[in-house]
Amino acid sequence: MVxxxxxxxxxxxxxxxxxxxxxxxxxxxxxxxxxxxxxxYLNGLYLDPATLRPTRRIGAVTPVDQxxxxxxxxxxxxxxxxxINLPFLPHSVLKHPDPKKPFSVIxxxxxxxxxxxxxxxxxxxxxxFHPAPGGFFYGHGQIIRKENRPFLFVSEVGQDSAEGxxxxxxxxxxxxxxTLSSHGYSPHEILQMPGKDEILICNSGSKLxxxxxxxxxxxxxxxxSLVHVHSGKLIRKWQCPTQDKVGFFDGFAxxxxxxxxxxxxxxxxxxxxxxxxxxxxLLTNKFEIQHLSLPENLQNRTKGQFLSIAYDEPTQQVxxxxxxxxxxxxxxxxxxxxxxxxxxKKSNGLNFSADGKSLYISNGLGQLAKxxxxxxxxxxxxxxxxxGGTEAHLDRVWMPPLKL
Numbered sequence: 001m002v003x004x005x006x007x008x009x010x011x012x013x014x015x016x017x018x019x020x021x022x023x024x025x026x027x028x029x030x031x032x033x034x035x036x037x038x039x040x041y042l043n044g045l046y047l048d049p050a051t052l053r054p055t056r057r058i059g060a061v062t063p064v065d066q067x068x069x070x071x072x073x074x075x076x077x078x079x080x081x082x083x084i085n086l087p088f089l090p091h092s093v094l095k096h097p098d099p100k101k102p103f104s105v106i107x108x109x110x111x112x113x114x115x116x117x118x119x120x121x122x123x124x125x126x127x128x129f130h131p132a133p134g135g136f137f138y139g140h141g142q143i144i145r146k147e148n149r150p151f152l153f154v155s156e157v158g159q160d161s162a163e164g165x166x167x168x169x170x171x172x173x174x175x176x177x178x179t180l181s182s183h184g185y186s187p188h189e190i191l192q193m194p195g196k197d198e199i200l201i202c203n204s205g206s207k208l209x210x211x212x213x214x215x216x217x218x219x220x221x222x223x224x225s226l227v228h229v230h231s232g233k234l235i236r237k238w239q240c241p242t243q244d245k246v247g248f249f250d251g252f253a254x255x256x257x258x259x260x261x262x263x264x265x266x267x268x269x270x271x272x273x274x275x276x277x278x279x280x281x282l283l284t285n286k287f288e289i290q291h292l293s294l295p296e297n298l299q300n301r302t303k304g305q306f307l308s309i310a311y312d313e314p315t316q317q318v319x320x321x322x323x324x325x326x327x328x329x330x331x332x333x334x335x336x337x338x339x340x341x342x343x344x345k346k347s348n349g350l351n352f353s354a355d356g357k358s359l360y361i362s363n364g365l366g367q368l369a370k371x372x373x374x375x376x377x378x379x380x381x382x383x384x385x386x387x388g389g390t391e392a393h394l395d396r397v398w399m400p401p402l403k404l
Contacts, residue, residue, distance in 0.1 A: 038076050039354050040120065041396045042105065043362055043389025044090040045073040045083060054366040054390045059213025061111050062089040072107055072118060073389040077354055080402050081387060084123050088112040091139040095397035097150035097171055102400050106174075108154060110139035110188075111209055115154075117174065121402060129174040132167055134159045142190040142199070143171070146229070151177070153199065155187040162186045162220045164203055166227075180232040185220035188253045191263065193226070198235065200263065200283075201225045205240070205251040207270050219270050222251030224283070238289055240267065241281070250278045256309040256318075258333065261285050266320055268305030277302035280320055280329070282336055292331060294338055301325040308393050310350040310359065312373050319376075321347040323364055330376055342376040344369050349394025362388030 046062055048055040049069040064070045070089040075081035090107035096117065098104070103121035115137055117127040131137050131154075138155040145151070152169040164182030169175060184203025191200040205222030207215040222240040227233070242250050250267040257263050263283040269276035280292040294302070304324035311318050317339060318331045328342040328350065346364035352373070353360065359376065361369045368388030372378040388394065 037398050037400050038078060038402075039396045040074055040076055040399055040402065041351060041360065041394055042072060042074045042090075042093040042107075043349055043394050044107075044391030045071040045366065045386060045389040046089050046391065047071065054364070054385070057089075057213070060207075060209035060215055061211065061213045062109075063211075064088060071389075072105075073386060074120060075387055076402065078401075082120075082123060083386070084118060084120075084125075086116060086118075086125070087128075088114050088116075089391060091391055092141065092393055093395040093397070094141055094143055094152075095399070097143050103402070105397055106141065106152065108139060108141045109137050111136055113137070120399070127174060129169075131156045132165060132176060132179065135165065138164075138186060138188055140189045142192055144192055144199070144229070153190050155182065155190055155201070157186050160208075162206070162208055162217070164201070166190060166199070166201065180227060180229070181234075183225040183227060183234045183237060184223045186222075186251070189255055191255050191257050194257065194259075194261070197229045199227050199229055200255065200257070201227060202252040202255050202265070204253045204268065205270065206253075206268075215270070222267070224252050224255075224265065236287065238283070238287075241289060241291065242279070250276070252281075253278075253305065254307060254309055255283075256311055258311055258318075259313060260333075262333075264309050264311070264318055264320070265289075266306035266309055268307075275303060277325075278305045280306055280331075290336070292336055292338075294329060298325075298327070298329065298338075298341060301327065307348060308350040310352065312352065312356070312359075314356065315373055317373070319350050319359060321350055321361065323348055328359075328361055328376070340376055342371050342379055344379060348390075348392055349388070351394045351396050360388075360394055362390075362394040364390050366390050 047069045070086050071083040073083045088109040091110040094106045096104035108115045116125045135156045138157045141154040156165045162185040164187035166180040167176045168178040182201045186204045186206040188204045189202040203223045205220040208217045225237050226235040253268045254266040265281040267278040282290045302325045308321045316333045321328045323346045326345045328347045330339045332339045349362035359371045366386045368382045
């Protein structure tokens, strides 16, 4: 996850250069995508094939079978939208870095053994790939350039062990060229530290899950690990602050690196939909972990995991979704105090509109809503079913215009 402004300033320039797009124009002090392309918003969609209504995961897993269908759902602000049937439910989606594949994305599942390269213009899977032998994909990836070449980093976990692995893959063949230890259990999100040959890995500590969706095994300790990419050596490791709490501890699952170098971290209980609640933490520039507090009335509504994170640099606001609490909370990045919140049932994915004035929020019911960044209480439901997908995140990628 990256902030809107940082993504426009850094990633868009890289994507435009790689894809052969015209030069970016400057507006209001930061670069804006050229008119020759568009943002495409993507999310996983899990449906009952008989009714075509969103359906719930089976405990911890999302099987694709005669009773459960999975899609990559996508739309643009110009009105183009569609969905592609997949053999897995995508958890996160990345833009393919190859300029020869301007319409391609890479979709990664969680607790599944197949992922895919997908061409949106052809509405088709162009390549399937699999985790390291005996393992599972665990939800997230990151495109990182090494030696002037892009590589795909993917979080994985063993089939019978929660010990974490980060596979590094060639982006053209998607084959593993190197493997790193995550130095923890059940790694989920991978964050690239700006200007350094380092990644920060959110080791969620999640329990393993059986094929029927039940959580099995013991609780694994959660941590965040700062790892040197070239050597794979552990630079520093932080345990989750609640690790020694009797009867419960949460796990680091998602994060976002701010332009300041600070990192926002969202955590989850060992079982995502339990009555326990995750927390929101800040990893400061001094490498100290601080807990971010909510007002008592909002804290009493928390249940399950805090999930997606988005940062708006112009207004210095951080947004974090809480699906089972049915809200998205807003913090100020100036003093890290609670600022406001947005009520929206089963709030999941977060991302910004192309003009930066609005925040999109998707939810577990397949709905999509739009809120003003300056006044998040101004929430408008855009559709009733499907457009926003149902899975955890609402990703976006920049590409040339899609055509019918």
